[in-house]
Amino acid sequence: MTGPTYGGRGPRVLPWLLALVVVAAGLAATANVRGLGELLGRTDWARVVPALLLTGASYVFISAGLVSLGRAVGVSAPRWPMLRIAFVSVAVNQLISFGGVAGYSLRAVLARRYGVATGDTLAMSLVHSYLNNLAMFGLLAAGIFHLIRDPATDEAWRRTLEAGGLVVVGFFAVSSMAMFSTRLRALLVHGGIALAGALLPARWTAPLARELGDLDAALGRTSSALRRDPAAAWWPCVFLVLDWAAALGVLWFCLDAVGEPVALGVLVGGFSVAVVAGFASLLPGGLGVQDGSLAAVLAVQGVPLEVAVLGSLLFRLVYYLVPFLATLPVYASFLRRRAAAVDTV
Incomplete structure:
Protein backbone atom coordinates (compact mmCIF):
# COMPACT_ATOMS: atom_id res chain seq x y z
CA MET A 1 0.00 0.00 0.00
CA THR A 2 1.61 3.21 -1.10
CA GLY A 3 0.59 6.81 -0.89
CA PRO A 4 1.40 10.20 -2.34
CA THR A 5 4.45 12.06 -1.24
CA TYR A 6 2.85 15.51 -1.50
CA GLY A 7 5.96 17.16 -2.79
CA GLY A 8 7.35 19.83 -0.48
CA ARG A 9 4.42 20.33 1.86
CA GLY A 10 6.25 18.83 4.83
CA PRO A 11 8.37 21.93 5.68
CA ARG A 12 5.24 24.10 5.79
CA VAL A 13 3.08 21.60 7.65
CA LEU A 14 5.46 20.77 10.51
CA PRO A 15 5.48 24.20 12.23
CA TRP A 16 1.69 24.36 12.05
CA LEU A 17 1.41 20.91 13.59
CA LEU A 18 3.77 21.96 16.37
CA ALA A 19 1.72 25.09 17.03
CA LEU A 20 -1.44 22.99 17.17
CA VAL A 21 -0.09 20.49 19.67
CA VAL A 22 1.47 23.21 21.87
CA VAL A 23 -1.84 25.09 22.08
CA ALA A 24 -3.71 21.88 22.84
CA ALA A 25 -1.17 20.96 25.50
CA GLY A 26 -1.62 24.36 27.08
CA LEU A 27 -5.37 23.86 27.18
CA ALA A 28 -4.92 20.42 28.74
CA ALA A 29 -2.64 21.82 31.42
CA THR A 30 -5.01 24.72 32.12
CA ALA A 31 -7.90 22.32 32.60
CA ASN A 32 -5.95 20.65 35.40
CA VAL A 33 -5.00 23.82 37.29
CA ARG A 34 -7.70 23.30 39.90
CA GLY A 35 -6.39 21.02 42.58
CA LEU A 36 -2.72 21.45 41.65
CA GLY A 37 -1.95 23.23 44.90
CA GLU A 38 -3.40 20.43 46.98
CA LEU A 39 -1.69 17.86 44.77
CA LEU A 40 1.70 19.48 45.33
CA GLY A 41 1.17 19.41 49.08
CA ARG A 42 -0.02 15.80 49.25
CA THR A 43 2.38 14.10 46.85
CA ASP A 44 5.24 11.87 47.99
CA TRP A 45 7.66 12.79 45.21
CA ALA A 46 9.89 9.80 45.87
CA ARG A 47 6.99 7.68 44.54
CA VAL A 48 6.73 9.84 41.44
CA VAL A 49 10.23 8.84 40.29
CA PRO A 50 9.33 5.20 39.49
CA ALA A 51 6.10 6.47 37.91
CA LEU A 52 8.16 8.65 35.57
CA LEU A 53 10.53 5.77 34.77
CA LEU A 54 7.60 3.48 33.96
CA THR A 55 6.07 6.24 31.82
CA GLY A 56 9.25 6.40 29.77
CA ALA A 57 9.25 2.61 29.48
CA SER A 58 5.61 2.61 28.37
CA TYR A 59 6.28 5.11 25.59
CA VAL A 60 9.35 3.18 24.46
CA PHE A 61 7.26 0.01 24.31
CA ILE A 62 4.53 1.73 22.25
CA SER A 63 7.12 3.15 19.86
CA ALA A 64 9.00 -0.13 19.52
CA GLY A 65 5.75 -1.99 18.89
CA LEU A 66 4.81 0.48 16.18
CA VAL A 67 8.18 0.20 14.44
CA SER A 68 8.31 -3.61 14.72
CA LEU A 69 4.80 -3.82 13.27
CA GLY A 70 5.85 -1.57 10.40
CA ARG A 71 8.79 -3.81 9.60
CA ALA A 72 6.54 -6.87 9.81
CA VAL A 73 4.27 -5.46 7.09
CA GLY A 74 7.11 -4.31 4.85
CA VAL A 75 7.67 -0.66 5.81
CA SER A 76 11.38 -0.23 5.17
CA ALA A 77 13.05 2.70 6.93
CA PRO A 78 16.00 3.31 9.30
CA ARG A 79 15.04 1.85 12.67
CA TRP A 80 16.43 4.50 15.03
CA PRO A 81 14.92 7.55 13.25
CA MET A 82 11.58 5.73 12.96
CA LEU A 83 11.71 4.91 16.67
CA ARG A 84 12.20 8.59 17.51
CA ILE A 85 9.42 9.59 15.13
CA ALA A 86 7.12 7.04 16.74
CA PHE A 87 7.99 8.32 20.23
CA VAL A 88 7.25 11.96 19.34
CA SER A 89 4.02 11.17 17.52
CA VAL A 90 2.81 8.86 20.31
CA ALA A 91 3.43 11.60 22.89
CA VAL A 92 1.31 13.98 20.80
CA ASN A 93 -1.40 11.40 20.26
CA GLN A 94 -1.63 10.42 23.92
CA LEU A 95 -2.12 14.01 25.05
CA ILE A 96 -4.44 15.38 22.36
CA SER A 97 -5.66 12.30 20.52
CA PHE A 98 -8.80 12.82 18.46
CA GLY A 99 -9.25 9.57 16.60
CA GLY A 100 -5.46 9.45 16.20
CA VAL A 101 -5.48 12.34 13.72
CA ALA A 102 -2.76 14.47 15.34
CA GLY A 103 -0.33 11.60 15.88
CA TYR A 104 -0.95 10.03 12.46
CA SER A 105 -0.42 13.34 10.66
CA LEU A 106 2.78 14.18 12.51
CA ARG A 107 4.12 10.64 12.02
CA ALA A 108 3.41 10.75 8.28
CA VAL A 109 5.09 14.14 7.82
CA LEU A 110 8.22 13.21 9.80
CA ALA A 111 8.57 9.74 8.25
CA ARG A 112 8.32 11.09 4.71
CA ARG A 113 11.85 12.50 4.81
CA TYR A 114 13.13 8.93 5.33
CA ASN A 132 -4.10 -1.38 20.74
CA ASN A 133 -7.87 -1.02 20.85
CA LEU A 134 -8.25 -4.80 20.97
CA ALA A 135 -5.93 -4.84 24.00
CA MET A 136 -7.93 -1.99 25.54
CA PHE A 137 -11.20 -3.91 25.23
CA GLY A 138 -9.55 -7.07 26.54
CA LEU A 139 -8.46 -5.08 29.59
CA LEU A 140 -11.98 -3.66 29.88
CA ALA A 141 -13.40 -7.19 29.95
CA ALA A 142 -11.02 -8.02 32.82
CA GLY A 143 -12.01 -4.83 34.65
CA ILE A 144 -15.73 -5.53 34.26
CA PHE A 145 -15.22 -9.10 35.48
CA HIS A 146 -13.52 -7.77 38.61
CA LEU A 147 -16.31 -5.25 39.25
CA ILE A 148 -18.95 -7.97 38.84
CA ARG A 149 -17.20 -10.13 41.44
CA ASP A 150 -16.72 -7.23 43.87
CA PRO A 151 -19.17 -7.71 46.82
CA ALA A 152 -19.49 -3.92 47.13
CA THR A 153 -21.03 -3.64 43.65
CA ASP A 154 -24.75 -2.83 43.71
CA GLU A 155 -26.98 -5.61 42.32
CA ALA A 156 -28.56 -3.43 39.63
CA TRP A 157 -25.13 -2.13 38.64
CA ARG A 158 -23.85 -5.72 38.56
CA ARG A 159 -26.55 -6.74 36.06
CA THR A 160 -25.67 -3.75 33.89
CA LEU A 161 -22.01 -4.74 34.01
CA GLU A 162 -22.84 -8.33 33.07
CA SER A 181 -11.17 -12.77 7.63
CA THR A 182 -11.57 -10.77 4.43
CA ARG A 183 -15.23 -11.73 4.15
CA LEU A 184 -16.04 -10.65 7.72
CA ARG A 185 -14.18 -7.36 7.29
CA ALA A 186 -16.08 -6.64 4.07
CA LEU A 187 -19.36 -7.36 5.84
CA LEU A 188 -18.47 -5.07 8.74
CA VAL A 189 -17.20 -2.27 6.48
CA HIS A 190 -20.25 -2.32 4.22
CA GLY A 191 -22.56 -2.59 7.22
CA GLY A 192 -20.82 0.32 8.93
CA ILE A 193 -21.08 2.49 5.83
CA ALA A 194 -24.76 1.61 5.36
CA LEU A 195 -25.50 2.38 9.02
CA ALA A 196 -23.63 5.68 8.80
CA GLY A 197 -25.58 6.58 5.66
CA ALA A 198 -28.83 5.96 7.50
CA LEU A 199 -27.92 7.85 10.68
CA LEU A 200 -25.47 10.58 9.67
CA PRO A 201 -25.56 13.53 7.28
CA ALA A 202 -24.32 12.72 3.77
CA ARG A 203 -21.25 14.95 4.12
CA TRP A 204 -19.97 12.72 6.94
CA THR A 205 -20.55 9.41 5.19
CA ALA A 206 -17.87 9.77 2.49
CA PRO A 207 -14.97 10.51 4.91
CA LEU A 208 -16.07 7.61 7.12
CA ALA A 209 -16.21 5.30 4.12
CA ARG A 210 -12.64 6.31 3.19
CA GLU A 211 -11.43 5.68 6.74
CA LEU A 212 -13.05 2.25 6.85
CA GLY A 213 -11.64 1.43 3.43
CA ASP A 214 -8.13 2.43 4.55
CA LEU A 215 -8.46 0.30 7.68
CA ASP A 216 -9.72 -2.66 5.64
CA ALA A 217 -6.76 -2.38 3.25
CA ALA A 218 -4.26 -2.02 6.11
CA LEU A 219 -5.65 -5.05 7.96
CA GLY A 220 -5.67 -7.08 4.75
CA ARG A 221 -2.05 -6.20 4.12
CA THR A 222 -1.09 -7.10 7.68
CA SER A 223 -2.97 -10.41 7.73
CA SER A 224 -1.29 -11.42 4.46
CA ALA A 225 2.13 -10.60 5.89
CA LEU A 226 1.44 -12.51 9.10
CA ARG A 227 0.21 -15.56 7.20
CA ARG A 228 3.55 -15.62 5.39
CA ASP A 229 5.50 -15.14 8.61
CA PRO A 230 3.42 -15.72 11.78
CA ALA A 231 6.46 -15.12 14.00
CA ALA A 232 6.48 -11.48 12.87
CA ALA A 233 3.52 -10.84 15.19
CA TRP A 234 5.53 -11.83 18.26
CA TRP A 235 7.34 -8.57 19.04
CA PRO A 236 4.42 -6.20 18.31
CA CYS A 237 2.25 -8.23 20.71
CA VAL A 238 4.97 -8.40 23.38
CA PHE A 239 5.50 -4.64 23.26
CA LEU A 240 1.74 -4.09 23.41
CA VAL A 241 1.41 -6.12 26.62
CA LEU A 242 4.46 -4.44 28.17
CA ASP A 243 3.04 -1.00 27.35
CA TRP A 244 -0.28 -1.63 29.10
CA ALA A 245 1.47 -3.24 32.08
CA ALA A 246 3.76 -0.22 32.43
CA ALA A 247 0.80 2.19 32.23
CA LEU A 248 -0.93 0.29 35.03
CA GLY A 249 2.27 0.55 37.05
CA VAL A 250 2.34 4.32 36.53
CA LEU A 251 -1.20 4.64 37.88
CA TRP A 252 -0.36 2.45 40.89
CA PHE A 253 2.61 4.64 41.83
CA CYS A 254 0.58 7.83 41.29
CA LEU A 255 -2.10 6.62 43.70
CA ASP A 256 0.56 5.48 46.14
CA ALA A 257 2.24 8.90 45.90
CA VAL A 258 -0.89 10.63 47.21
CA GLY A 259 -1.35 8.12 50.00
CA GLU A 260 -3.36 5.13 48.81
CA PRO A 261 -1.76 2.01 47.26
CA VAL A 262 -4.51 -0.12 45.74
CA ALA A 263 -5.00 -3.79 44.90
CA LEU A 264 -4.40 -4.97 41.34
CA GLY A 265 -8.06 -5.80 40.74
CA VAL A 266 -9.18 -2.32 41.83
CA LEU A 267 -6.49 -0.80 39.65
CA VAL A 268 -7.53 -2.76 36.55
CA GLY A 269 -11.21 -2.04 37.15
CA GLY A 270 -10.72 1.72 37.38
CA PHE A 271 -8.10 2.02 34.67
CA SER A 272 -9.92 -0.05 32.05
CA VAL A 273 -13.26 1.74 32.42
CA ALA A 274 -11.58 5.16 32.45
CA VAL A 275 -9.49 4.56 29.33
CA VAL A 276 -12.48 3.32 27.34
CA ALA A 277 -14.63 6.22 28.58
CA GLY A 278 -11.96 8.71 27.52
CA PHE A 279 -11.62 7.02 24.13
CA ALA A 280 -15.38 6.99 23.56
CA SER A 281 -15.78 10.64 24.60
CA LEU A 282 -14.05 11.84 21.38
CA LEU A 283 -12.53 14.66 23.43
CA PRO A 284 -8.80 15.34 22.90
CA GLY A 285 -6.99 12.86 25.10
CA GLY A 286 -10.28 12.02 26.85
CA LEU A 287 -9.65 15.16 28.90
CA GLY A 288 -11.94 15.35 31.90
CA VAL A 289 -13.96 12.26 31.00
CA GLN A 290 -11.12 9.79 31.55
CA ASP A 291 -9.99 11.50 34.75
CA GLY A 292 -13.50 11.75 36.18
CA SER A 293 -14.34 8.15 35.26
CA LEU A 294 -11.11 6.90 36.82
CA ALA A 295 -11.74 8.75 40.08
CA ALA A 296 -15.39 7.63 40.20
CA VAL A 297 -14.71 3.92 39.60
CA LEU A 298 -11.84 3.90 42.09
CA ALA A 299 -14.07 5.59 44.68
CA VAL A 300 -16.85 3.05 44.09
CA GLN A 301 -14.32 0.30 44.84
CA GLY A 302 -13.40 1.82 48.19
CA VAL A 303 -10.57 4.24 47.39
CA PRO A 304 -11.12 7.55 49.26
CA LEU A 305 -12.58 10.06 46.81
CA GLU A 306 -9.98 12.74 47.51
CA VAL A 307 -7.15 10.27 46.92
CA ALA A 308 -8.82 8.99 43.73
CA VAL A 309 -9.18 12.54 42.35
CA LEU A 310 -5.62 13.59 43.21
CA GLY A 311 -4.19 10.30 41.91
CA SER A 312 -6.07 10.72 38.63
CA LEU A 313 -4.75 14.26 38.26
CA LEU A 314 -1.18 13.16 39.01
CA PHE A 315 -1.53 10.34 36.47
CA ARG A 316 -2.68 12.85 33.83
CA LEU A 317 0.38 15.03 34.47
CA VAL A 318 2.94 12.23 34.71
CA TYR A 319 1.73 9.96 31.92
CA TYR A 320 0.44 12.49 29.39
CA LEU A 321 1.91 15.96 29.90
CA VAL A 322 5.51 15.16 30.92
CA PRO A 323 6.28 12.94 27.87
CA PHE A 324 4.87 15.59 25.54
CA LEU A 325 7.12 18.27 27.03
CA ALA A 326 10.09 15.88 27.00
CA THR A 327 9.70 15.21 23.26
CA LEU A 328 9.75 18.86 22.20
CA PRO A 329 13.61 18.91 21.97
CA VAL A 330 13.47 15.76 19.81
CA TYR A 331 10.97 17.46 17.54
CA ALA A 332 13.24 20.53 17.38
CA SER A 333 16.14 18.31 16.28
CA PHE A 334 14.03 17.09 13.34
CA LEU A 335 13.41 20.71 12.33
CA ARG A 336 17.13 21.58 12.57
CA ARG A 337 18.15 18.59 10.45
CA ARG A 338 15.51 19.44 7.88
CA ALA A 339 16.71 23.04 7.73
CA ALA A 340 20.32 21.87 7.33
CA ALA A 341 19.28 19.55 4.50
CA VAL A 342 17.49 22.41 2.74
CA ASP A 343 20.54 24.69 3.09
CA THR A 344 22.82 22.14 1.45
CA VAL A 345 20.59 21.80 -1.63
Whole structure:
Protein backbone atom coordinates (compact mmCIF):
# COMPACT_ATOMS: atom_id res chain seq x y z
CA MET A 1 0.00 0.00 0.00
CA THR A 2 1.61 3.21 -1.10
CA GLY A 3 0.59 6.81 -0.89
CA PRO A 4 1.40 10.20 -2.34
CA THR A 5 4.45 12.06 -1.24
CA TYR A 6 2.85 15.51 -1.50
CA GLY A 7 5.96 17.16 -2.79
CA GLY A 8 7.35 19.83 -0.48
CA ARG A 9 4.42 20.33 1.86
CA GLY A 10 6.25 18.83 4.83
CA PRO A 11 8.37 21.93 5.68
CA ARG A 12 5.24 24.10 5.79
CA VAL A 13 3.08 21.60 7.65
CA LEU A 14 5.46 20.77 10.51
CA PRO A 15 5.48 24.20 12.23
CA TRP A 16 1.69 24.36 12.05
CA LEU A 17 1.41 20.91 13.59
CA LEU A 18 3.77 21.96 16.37
CA ALA A 19 1.72 25.09 17.03
CA LEU A 20 -1.44 22.99 17.17
CA VAL A 21 -0.09 20.49 19.67
CA VAL A 22 1.47 23.21 21.87
CA VAL A 23 -1.84 25.09 22.08
CA ALA A 24 -3.71 21.88 22.84
CA ALA A 25 -1.17 20.96 25.50
CA GLY A 26 -1.62 24.36 27.08
CA LEU A 27 -5.37 23.86 27.18
CA ALA A 28 -4.92 20.42 28.74
CA ALA A 29 -2.64 21.82 31.42
CA THR A 30 -5.01 24.72 32.12
CA ALA A 31 -7.90 22.32 32.60
CA ASN A 32 -5.95 20.65 35.40
CA VAL A 33 -5.00 23.82 37.29
CA ARG A 34 -7.70 23.30 39.90
CA GLY A 35 -6.39 21.02 42.58
CA LEU A 36 -2.72 21.45 41.65
CA GLY A 37 -1.95 23.23 44.90
CA GLU A 38 -3.40 20.43 46.98
CA LEU A 39 -1.69 17.86 44.77
CA LEU A 40 1.70 19.48 45.33
CA GLY A 41 1.17 19.41 49.08
CA ARG A 42 -0.02 15.80 49.25
CA THR A 43 2.38 14.10 46.85
CA ASP A 44 5.24 11.87 47.99
CA TRP A 45 7.66 12.79 45.21
CA ALA A 46 9.89 9.80 45.87
CA ARG A 47 6.99 7.68 44.54
CA VAL A 48 6.73 9.84 41.44
CA VAL A 49 10.23 8.84 40.29
CA PRO A 50 9.33 5.20 39.49
CA ALA A 51 6.10 6.47 37.91
CA LEU A 52 8.16 8.65 35.57
CA LEU A 53 10.53 5.77 34.77
CA LEU A 54 7.60 3.48 33.96
CA THR A 55 6.07 6.24 31.82
CA GLY A 56 9.25 6.40 29.77
CA ALA A 57 9.25 2.61 29.48
CA SER A 58 5.61 2.61 28.37
CA TYR A 59 6.28 5.11 25.59
CA VAL A 60 9.35 3.18 24.46
CA PHE A 61 7.26 0.01 24.31
CA ILE A 62 4.53 1.73 22.25
CA SER A 63 7.12 3.15 19.86
CA ALA A 64 9.00 -0.13 19.52
CA GLY A 65 5.75 -1.99 18.89
CA LEU A 66 4.81 0.48 16.18
CA VAL A 67 8.18 0.20 14.44
CA SER A 68 8.31 -3.61 14.72
CA LEU A 69 4.80 -3.82 13.27
CA GLY A 70 5.85 -1.57 10.40
CA ARG A 71 8.79 -3.81 9.60
CA ALA A 72 6.54 -6.87 9.81
CA VAL A 73 4.27 -5.46 7.09
CA GLY A 74 7.11 -4.31 4.85
CA VAL A 75 7.67 -0.66 5.81
CA SER A 76 11.38 -0.23 5.17
CA ALA A 77 13.05 2.70 6.93
CA PRO A 78 16.00 3.31 9.30
CA ARG A 79 15.04 1.85 12.67
CA TRP A 80 16.43 4.50 15.03
CA PRO A 81 14.92 7.55 13.25
CA MET A 82 11.58 5.73 12.96
CA LEU A 83 11.71 4.91 16.67
CA ARG A 84 12.20 8.59 17.51
CA ILE A 85 9.42 9.59 15.13
CA ALA A 86 7.12 7.04 16.74
CA PHE A 87 7.99 8.32 20.23
CA VAL A 88 7.25 11.96 19.34
CA SER A 89 4.02 11.17 17.52
CA VAL A 90 2.81 8.86 20.31
CA ALA A 91 3.43 11.60 22.89
CA VAL A 92 1.31 13.98 20.80
CA ASN A 93 -1.40 11.40 20.26
CA GLN A 94 -1.63 10.42 23.92
CA LEU A 95 -2.12 14.01 25.05
CA ILE A 96 -4.44 15.38 22.36
CA SER A 97 -5.66 12.30 20.52
CA PHE A 98 -8.80 12.82 18.46
CA GLY A 99 -9.25 9.57 16.60
CA GLY A 100 -5.46 9.45 16.20
CA VAL A 101 -5.48 12.34 13.72
CA ALA A 102 -2.76 14.47 15.34
CA GLY A 103 -0.33 11.60 15.88
CA TYR A 104 -0.95 10.03 12.46
CA SER A 105 -0.42 13.34 10.66
CA LEU A 106 2.78 14.18 12.51
CA ARG A 107 4.12 10.64 12.02
CA ALA A 108 3.41 10.75 8.28
CA VAL A 109 5.09 14.14 7.82
CA LEU A 110 8.22 13.21 9.80
CA ALA A 111 8.57 9.74 8.25
CA ARG A 112 8.32 11.09 4.71
CA ARG A 113 11.85 12.50 4.81
CA TYR A 114 13.13 8.93 5.33
CA GLY A 115 11.37 7.71 2.22
CA VAL A 116 8.30 6.21 3.90
CA ALA A 117 5.20 6.82 1.78
CA THR A 118 2.20 8.36 3.51
CA GLY A 119 0.11 5.28 2.72
CA ASP A 120 2.68 3.01 4.40
CA THR A 121 2.72 5.17 7.52
CA LEU A 122 -1.07 5.22 7.59
CA ALA A 123 -1.25 1.42 7.26
CA MET A 124 1.24 0.93 10.08
CA SER A 125 -0.60 3.42 12.31
CA LEU A 126 -4.06 2.03 11.64
CA VAL A 127 -3.08 -1.57 12.34
CA HIS A 128 -1.23 -0.60 15.51
CA SER A 129 -4.24 1.40 16.68
CA TYR A 130 -6.51 -1.55 15.88
CA LEU A 131 -4.38 -3.94 17.95
CA ASN A 132 -4.10 -1.38 20.74
CA ASN A 133 -7.87 -1.02 20.85
CA LEU A 134 -8.25 -4.80 20.97
CA ALA A 135 -5.93 -4.84 24.00
CA MET A 136 -7.93 -1.99 25.54
CA PHE A 137 -11.20 -3.91 25.23
CA GLY A 138 -9.55 -7.07 26.54
CA LEU A 139 -8.46 -5.08 29.59
CA LEU A 140 -11.98 -3.66 29.88
CA ALA A 141 -13.40 -7.19 29.95
CA ALA A 142 -11.02 -8.02 32.82
CA GLY A 143 -12.01 -4.83 34.65
CA ILE A 144 -15.73 -5.53 34.26
CA PHE A 145 -15.22 -9.10 35.48
CA HIS A 146 -13.52 -7.77 38.61
CA LEU A 147 -16.31 -5.25 39.25
CA ILE A 148 -18.95 -7.97 38.84
CA ARG A 149 -17.20 -10.13 41.44
CA ASP A 150 -16.72 -7.23 43.87
CA PRO A 151 -19.17 -7.71 46.82
CA ALA A 152 -19.49 -3.92 47.13
CA THR A 153 -21.03 -3.64 43.65
CA ASP A 154 -24.75 -2.83 43.71
CA GLU A 155 -26.98 -5.61 42.32
CA ALA A 156 -28.56 -3.43 39.63
CA TRP A 157 -25.13 -2.13 38.64
CA ARG A 158 -23.85 -5.72 38.56
CA ARG A 159 -26.55 -6.74 36.06
CA THR A 160 -25.67 -3.75 33.89
CA LEU A 161 -22.01 -4.74 34.01
CA GLU A 162 -22.84 -8.33 33.07
CA ALA A 163 -24.71 -7.13 29.98
CA GLY A 164 -21.89 -4.74 29.13
CA GLY A 165 -19.35 -7.52 29.63
CA LEU A 166 -21.13 -9.72 27.10
CA VAL A 167 -21.07 -6.88 24.57
CA VAL A 168 -17.35 -6.26 25.18
CA VAL A 169 -16.45 -9.95 24.85
CA GLY A 170 -18.51 -10.20 21.65
CA PHE A 171 -16.87 -7.10 20.23
CA PHE A 172 -13.42 -8.43 21.11
CA ALA A 173 -14.11 -11.81 19.48
CA VAL A 174 -15.56 -10.35 16.27
CA SER A 175 -12.76 -7.77 15.96
CA SER A 176 -10.10 -10.43 16.46
CA MET A 177 -11.63 -12.65 13.77
CA ALA A 178 -11.99 -9.70 11.40
CA MET A 179 -8.22 -9.25 11.49
CA PHE A 180 -7.80 -12.40 9.37
CA SER A 181 -11.17 -12.77 7.63
CA THR A 182 -11.57 -10.77 4.43
CA ARG A 183 -15.23 -11.73 4.15
CA LEU A 184 -16.04 -10.65 7.72
CA ARG A 185 -14.18 -7.36 7.29
CA ALA A 186 -16.08 -6.64 4.07
CA LEU A 187 -19.36 -7.36 5.84
CA LEU A 188 -18.47 -5.07 8.74
CA VAL A 189 -17.20 -2.27 6.48
CA HIS A 190 -20.25 -2.32 4.22
CA GLY A 191 -22.56 -2.59 7.22
CA GLY A 192 -20.82 0.32 8.93
CA ILE A 193 -21.08 2.49 5.83
CA ALA A 194 -24.76 1.61 5.36
CA LEU A 195 -25.50 2.38 9.02
CA ALA A 196 -23.63 5.68 8.80
CA GLY A 197 -25.58 6.58 5.66
CA ALA A 198 -28.83 5.96 7.50
CA LEU A 199 -27.92 7.85 10.68
CA LEU A 200 -25.47 10.58 9.67
CA PRO A 201 -25.56 13.53 7.28
CA ALA A 202 -24.32 12.72 3.77
CA ARG A 203 -21.25 14.95 4.12
CA TRP A 204 -19.97 12.72 6.94
CA THR A 205 -20.55 9.41 5.19
CA ALA A 206 -17.87 9.77 2.49
CA PRO A 207 -14.97 10.51 4.91
CA LEU A 208 -16.07 7.61 7.12
CA ALA A 209 -16.21 5.30 4.12
CA ARG A 210 -12.64 6.31 3.19
CA GLU A 211 -11.43 5.68 6.74
CA LEU A 212 -13.05 2.25 6.85
CA GLY A 213 -11.64 1.43 3.43
CA ASP A 214 -8.13 2.43 4.55
CA LEU A 215 -8.46 0.30 7.68
CA ASP A 216 -9.72 -2.66 5.64
CA ALA A 217 -6.76 -2.38 3.25
CA ALA A 218 -4.26 -2.02 6.11
CA LEU A 219 -5.65 -5.05 7.96
CA GLY A 220 -5.67 -7.08 4.75
CA ARG A 221 -2.05 -6.20 4.12
CA THR A 222 -1.09 -7.10 7.68
CA SER A 223 -2.97 -10.41 7.73
CA SER A 224 -1.29 -11.42 4.46
CA ALA A 225 2.13 -10.60 5.89
CA LEU A 226 1.44 -12.51 9.10
CA ARG A 227 0.21 -15.56 7.20
CA ARG A 228 3.55 -15.62 5.39
CA ASP A 229 5.50 -15.14 8.61
CA PRO A 230 3.42 -15.72 11.78
CA ALA A 231 6.46 -15.12 14.00
CA ALA A 232 6.48 -11.48 12.87
CA ALA A 233 3.52 -10.84 15.19
CA TRP A 234 5.53 -11.83 18.26
CA TRP A 235 7.34 -8.57 19.04
CA PRO A 236 4.42 -6.20 18.31
CA CYS A 237 2.25 -8.23 20.71
CA VAL A 238 4.97 -8.40 23.38
CA PHE A 239 5.50 -4.64 23.26
CA LEU A 240 1.74 -4.09 23.41
CA VAL A 241 1.41 -6.12 26.62
CA LEU A 242 4.46 -4.44 28.17
CA ASP A 243 3.04 -1.00 27.35
CA TRP A 244 -0.28 -1.63 29.10
CA ALA A 245 1.47 -3.24 32.08
CA ALA A 246 3.76 -0.22 32.43
CA ALA A 247 0.80 2.19 32.23
CA LEU A 248 -0.93 0.29 35.03
CA GLY A 249 2.27 0.55 37.05
CA VAL A 250 2.34 4.32 36.53
CA LEU A 251 -1.20 4.64 37.88
CA TRP A 252 -0.36 2.45 40.89
CA PHE A 253 2.61 4.64 41.83
CA CYS A 254 0.58 7.83 41.29
CA LEU A 255 -2.10 6.62 43.70
CA ASP A 256 0.56 5.48 46.14
CA ALA A 257 2.24 8.90 45.90
CA VAL A 258 -0.89 10.63 47.21
CA GLY A 259 -1.35 8.12 50.00
CA GLU A 260 -3.36 5.13 48.81
CA PRO A 261 -1.76 2.01 47.26
CA VAL A 262 -4.51 -0.12 45.74
CA ALA A 263 -5.00 -3.79 44.90
CA LEU A 264 -4.40 -4.97 41.34
CA GLY A 265 -8.06 -5.80 40.74
CA VAL A 266 -9.18 -2.32 41.83
CA LEU A 267 -6.49 -0.80 39.65
CA VAL A 268 -7.53 -2.76 36.55
CA GLY A 269 -11.21 -2.04 37.15
CA GLY A 270 -10.72 1.72 37.38
CA PHE A 271 -8.10 2.02 34.67
CA SER A 272 -9.92 -0.05 32.05
CA VAL A 273 -13.26 1.74 32.42
CA ALA A 274 -11.58 5.16 32.45
CA VAL A 275 -9.49 4.56 29.33
CA VAL A 276 -12.48 3.32 27.34
CA ALA A 277 -14.63 6.22 28.58
CA GLY A 278 -11.96 8.71 27.52
CA PHE A 279 -11.62 7.02 24.13
CA ALA A 280 -15.38 6.99 23.56
CA SER A 281 -15.78 10.64 24.60
CA LEU A 282 -14.05 11.84 21.38
CA LEU A 283 -12.53 14.66 23.43
CA PRO A 284 -8.80 15.34 22.90
CA GLY A 285 -6.99 12.86 25.10
CA GLY A 286 -10.28 12.02 26.85
CA LEU A 287 -9.65 15.16 28.90
CA GLY A 288 -11.94 15.35 31.90
CA VAL A 289 -13.96 12.26 31.00
CA GLN A 290 -11.12 9.79 31.55
CA ASP A 291 -9.99 11.50 34.75
CA GLY A 292 -13.50 11.75 36.18
CA SER A 293 -14.34 8.15 35.26
CA LEU A 294 -11.11 6.90 36.82
CA ALA A 295 -11.74 8.75 40.08
CA ALA A 296 -15.39 7.63 40.20
CA VAL A 297 -14.71 3.92 39.60
CA LEU A 298 -11.84 3.90 42.09
CA ALA A 299 -14.07 5.59 44.68
CA VAL A 300 -16.85 3.05 44.09
CA GLN A 301 -14.32 0.30 44.84
CA GLY A 302 -13.40 1.82 48.19
CA VAL A 303 -10.57 4.24 47.39
CA PRO A 304 -11.12 7.55 49.26
CA LEU A 305 -12.58 10.06 46.81
CA GLU A 306 -9.98 12.74 47.51
CA VAL A 307 -7.15 10.27 46.92
CA ALA A 308 -8.82 8.99 43.73
CA VAL A 309 -9.18 12.54 42.35
CA LEU A 310 -5.62 13.59 43.21
CA GLY A 311 -4.19 10.30 41.91
CA SER A 312 -6.07 10.72 38.63
CA LEU A 313 -4.75 14.26 38.26
CA LEU A 314 -1.18 13.16 39.01
CA PHE A 315 -1.53 10.34 36.47
CA ARG A 316 -2.68 12.85 33.83
CA LEU A 317 0.38 15.03 34.47
CA VAL A 318 2.94 12.23 34.71
CA TYR A 319 1.73 9.96 31.92
CA TYR A 320 0.44 12.49 29.39
CA LEU A 321 1.91 15.96 29.90
CA VAL A 322 5.51 15.16 30.92
CA PRO A 323 6.28 12.94 27.87
CA PHE A 324 4.87 15.59 25.54
CA LEU A 325 7.12 18.27 27.03
CA ALA A 326 10.09 15.88 27.00
CA THR A 327 9.70 15.21 23.26
CA LEU A 328 9.75 18.86 22.20
CA PRO A 329 13.61 18.91 21.97
CA VAL A 330 13.47 15.76 19.81
CA TYR A 331 10.97 17.46 17.54
CA ALA A 332 13.24 20.53 17.38
CA SER A 333 16.14 18.31 16.28
CA PHE A 334 14.03 17.09 13.34
CA LEU A 335 13.41 20.71 12.33
CA ARG A 336 17.13 21.58 12.57
CA ARG A 337 18.15 18.59 10.45
CA ARG A 338 15.51 19.44 7.88
CA ALA A 339 16.71 23.04 7.73
CA ALA A 340 20.32 21.87 7.33
CA ALA A 341 19.28 19.55 4.50
CA VAL A 342 17.49 22.41 2.74
CA ASP A 343 20.54 24.69 3.09
CA THR A 344 22.82 22.14 1.45
CA VAL A 345 20.59 21.80 -1.63
